[in-house]
Amino acid sequence: MLKLEKVSKSFGDVKAVEDITFEVENGEFVFITGASGAGKTTVIKLILREYLPDTGQIIIDGEDITKAKDKEIPKIRQQIGVVFQDFKVLSERTLRENIEVALAVAKVPQNEWKERVNHVLKLVGLMERGNFFPSQLAGGELQRTALARALVINPKVILADEPTGNLDWETADSIMDLFDKINKEGKTIIMATHHKGIIDKMKKRVIEIEKGKIVKDSGKKESHKEKPKEEVAEEK
Numbered sequence: 302m303l304k305l306e307k308v309s310k311s312f313g314d315v316k317a318v319e320d321i322t323f324e325v326e327n328g329e330f331v332f333i334t335g336a337s338g339a340g341k342t343t344v345i346k347l348i349l350r351e352y353l354p355d356t357g358q359i360i361i362d363g364e365d366i367t368k369a370k371d372k373e374i375p376k377i378r379q380q381i382g383v384v385f386q387d388f389k390v391l392s393e394r395t396l397r398e399n400i401e402v403a404l405a406v407a408k409v410p411q412n413e414w415k416e417r418v419n420h421v422l423k424l425v426g427l428m429e430r431g432n433f434f435p436s437q438l439a440g441g442e443l444q445r446t447a448l449a450r451a452l453v454i455n456p457k458v459i460l461a462d463e464p465t466g467n468l469d470w471e472t473a474d475s476i477m478d479l480f481d482k483i484n485k486e487g488k489t490i491i492m493a494t495h496h497k498g499i500i501d502k503m504k505k506r507v508i509e510i511e512k513g514k515i516v517k518d519s520g521k522k523e524s525h526k527e528k529p530k531e532e533v534a535e536e537k
């Protein structure tokens with residue numbers, strides 16, 4: 302459903318992302334990890350079409366989004382739900398209203414709002430808090446709200462950039478359980494995090510980036526991995 306093909310992106314002299322190739326199947330849960338400055342956020346922003354790559358292709362469901370015109374960008378974004386480290390909730394609006402903003406942006410007819418907001422609030426366990434304001438909630442609840450807002454437009458994929466970065470371990474753990482549940486219900490998830498404890502616990506595919514390059518991909522198709530071994534054996 303998503304494919305990056307030899308994607309590179311520089312900022313001045315800094316090669317933030319260099320020759321990155323990977324493919325994510327429908328329903329997969331993929332971590333993108335690496336040290337601070339490795340290029341994780343750049344990968345996320347490239348998929349969001351916030352950045353245009355210098356070279357390479359980014360294909361979502363058969364469409365190369367690097368070729369999309371500016372006026373097509375909103376349509377691309379509507380296929381993608383995003384969750385950030387700092388939640389990005391509007392403080393002067395209730396949780397319900399925060400989620401409704403996403404529906405308004407996606408031009409979903411207003412008569413569908415109530416049912417759809419109820420559905421995602423229930424999914425993230427915040428049904429009782431819909432009329433609360435962000436200041437009345439804890440960090441974990443704000444991240445649940447952000448996830449509900451990402452899900453309400455029914456995107457093909459959820460991108461999360463360090464979603465547990467502002468949470469304590471226990472809260473982070475319960476947020477990860479929630480991401481896991483949403484993935485098991487079929488949603489594709491791509492999560493950038495440097496949080497090793499979480500990655501080890503979740504046992505999902507891990508793509509590791511170092512200085513903009515992929516140094517490890519635990520989920521890469523294995524078919525061609527066996528072959529060279531045989532060839533080596535035969536040569537001996």
Ligand SMILES: Nc1ncnc2c1ncn2[C@@H]1O[C@H](COP(=O)(O)OP(=O)(O)O)[C@@H](O)[C@H]1O
Nearest residue numbers: 312315317335336337338339340341342343344
């Ligand atoms: N908008 C930008 N302008 C200039 N340099 C950037 C920009 N975004 C990222 N970089 C640089 O690209 C590299 C990768 O950054 P980033 O993708 O944010 O890494 P990570 O998310 O893994 O910490 C870093 O060296 C960073 O300073």
Ligand SMILES: [Mg+2]
Nearest residue numbers: 341342343463
């Ligand atoms: Mg980052």
